Amino acid sequence: MYLTLLFFHSATRWLLLFALIYTVYSAFAGYTKGNRFTNADNAWRHWTATIAHIQLVLGMLVYTQSPTAKFSLNAIGGNGHIREPFFFGVMHLILMLTAIIVLTIGSAMAKRKATDAKKFKTILIWFGLALLIILIAIPWPFSPVVQRPYIRTLQSTNILL
Known part of the structure; x- marks a missing residue:
């Protein structure tokens, strides 16, 4: 179950990133x-927000099933780097x-604006800010904090977050 959730959470990341970048x-x-x-x-605004909410639900499910991503304030490891439980749990x-x-705030606000401009x-401001935060928080393979592959597999050898 955990590996399946992790796979879908990883795959949905790309769908969300594409939708956000395009929007x-x-x-x-x-x-x-x-x-x-x-x-x-308007459809891109709506579906981007919807994909983000699906990704959030998948992330919460991964969080509750994860053997390592628990809320931990123990931030620094022996090598001086941020520890994985702190990164994923906090x-x-x-x-x-x-x-x-x-x-979500940006989507709701944009829907209610009177003029096209x-x-x-x-959307540009709020979705752009959300995109920036997401790009910072993703555990990229090249990240100095925590590295993960671009695409997760369903193999049990890849069990760590």
Whole structure:
């Protein structure tokens, strides 16, 4: 169960990143060019937020099933680096929750804006900030804090978060 959840959480990351990058790019283009806010733009706003919420649910399920990602304030390991339980149990958790909250607020605010330019600007700012937070909190293979592969597999040898 845990490996399956971890696989889907890892795979959904790419779907969310694609949707976020496209939505931020589209909002930037729409705002700078003075485009009309279309139903397609609204659908991208809505589905990006929906994918983010699905990713949040998957992340919470992974968190509750994980043998290592428990809330731990024991931050520094023997080598002076941040320990994995602190990264996944505190940093990753708090940053990703913050990103989803920012994205949700931005989505709700954009939906209620009166003009097309204000809708694009709101999405650009709020979704852009959420994207930045997410990019910081992902355990990339090249991260100096905690490294994980780009794509998870269902192999049991890959059990660590």
